[in-house]
Amino acid sequence: MRVYLAGPEVFLPDAREILATKAALSRARGFQPVTPLDNDLPPGGDRFATGMRIYRSNIALMNGCDAIVANLTPFRGVGADPGTCFELGYMVARGARIAAYSNDPRGHFDRLQAGFYHGAARPDAGGEHRGPDGLALENFDMFDNLMLHGAAATPGAVLVVAPPGAAVDADRLSRGMETFVACLARLAEAGA
Amino acid sequence: MRVYLAGPEVFLPDAREILATKAALSRARGFQPVTPLDNDLPPGGDRFATGMRIYRSNIALMNGCDAIVANLTPFRGVGADPGTCFELGYMVARGARIAAYSNDPRGHFDRLQAGFYHGAARPDAGGEHRGPDGLALENFDMFDNLMLHGAAATPGAVLVVAPPGAAVDADRLSRGMETFVACLARLAEAGA
Structure with a gap:
């Protein structure tokens, strides 16, 4: 192979x-x-x-x-x-x-939340986490996108x-x- | 289409x-x-x-x-x-x-040099730019990878x-x- x-x-x-x-x-x-x-x-x-x-x-x-x-x-x-x-x-x-x-x-979510947003991502009204920039964080228990x-x-x-x-x-x-x-x-x- | x-x-x-x-x-x-x-x-x-x-x-x-x-x-x-x-x-x-x-x-090179390395990438002995982390910057007059x-x-x-x-x-x-x-x-x- x-x-x-x-x-x-x-x-x-x-x-x-x-x-x-x-x-x-x-x-x-x-x-x-x-x-x-x-x-x-x-x-x-x-x-x-x-x-x-x-x-x-x-x-x-x-x-x-x-x-x-x-x-x-x-x-x-x-x-x-x-x-x-x-x-x-x-x-x-x-x-x-x-x-x-x-x-x-x-995981992807933890790296984004800790490494990119420094803990500042929060759930929106629909329960989806978003950074202060408004962007949603994928939260699928996956290692990346x-x-x-x-x-x-x-x-x-x-x-x-x-x-x-x-x-x-x-x-x-x-x-x-x-x-x-x-x-x-x-x-x-x-x-x- | x-x-x-x-x-x-x-x-x-x-x-x-x-x-x-x-x-x-x-x-x-x-x-x-x-x-x-x-x-x-x-x-x-x-x-x-x-x-x-x-x-x-x-x-x-x-x-x-x-x-x-x-x-x-x-x-x-x-x-x-x-x-x-x-x-x-x-x-x-x-x-x-x-x-x-x-x-x-x-361009990709400029974004890396300015936005990621804050100007700190330098040419190595072979003339290829590298960041302080040793990683080479692609320099092909391209907008991304x-x-x-x-x-x-x-x-x-x-x-x-x-x-x-x-x-x-x-x-x-x-x-x-x-x-x-x-x-x-x-x-x-x-x-x-």
Whole structure:
């Protein structure tokens, strides 16, 4: 099974090492890993054209894969990396095998209420929590936006979220491999 | 053409009014609009089950559409709403017509550098800008993550970003209709 390893690791200074580790762990489980860095794009050149080349490369890499393992750990804010969200949706529509994980044990509602609104969200007249900006907080006992959790909780999909109380320091969130390894194990057990 | 109106408007206190306005503007351009609120889900019940029902409903609504108009205006942070990103990827893989817009005139790099890193991102030895957290800033002259801009800049797709200098107050970002209307016009001109 060819598995696309999606996630915001590509932005880390040690992106190549982290993705090499994830690829090795995938091979050890019998998967053929593909990462967003598996391209041979020429360096330099026009910025916009480079961005478009990377886009087309990632689409082609996904088209060659049977499954996605999406790292949906929150990135630069309260939720998952937008590029990874796009890729998850893309692979769902292709009918690929879906696996996702988050290194953050906190639920979506709690992260929003504590991390974004600093406790200031209050129930409105209908009982729905809203921030001082008026925006509703999704409150579905999910780890992130319902389109992400929904895709990963559909029958046949695999979702692994760090257990309650797991450390949430930056290094663990960015580089921790426990939930990724558990995700691979469950994908392997579920079969091709 | 049946058009799925994706975006974070669903979280606004006046979500139904805003989406009714967007639907009316779509009909005026000859489209058949579909919104995430076009479901008849029962109220109440178990939170998680409700989230899953909404997920399946949104997937079914997208499967019935020929196109997506995705509101990728930044939402609760520096980038687009994760649910909308997922939906954009889903519709790209389905081969749907793609239209996207942002009410925020600022580019991705500038929003990150100014809004997230408060000017503290610096070029590394390779010339790539990184925040104090070590994370690279995409710098492709794009309005958001390259998977989003890439999808919307692919031939045949439509992308409208608010012009430089457009107001970025919260109400304009959340409820402005100019870029949405321009997006519909370009989608209509491009034909079915």
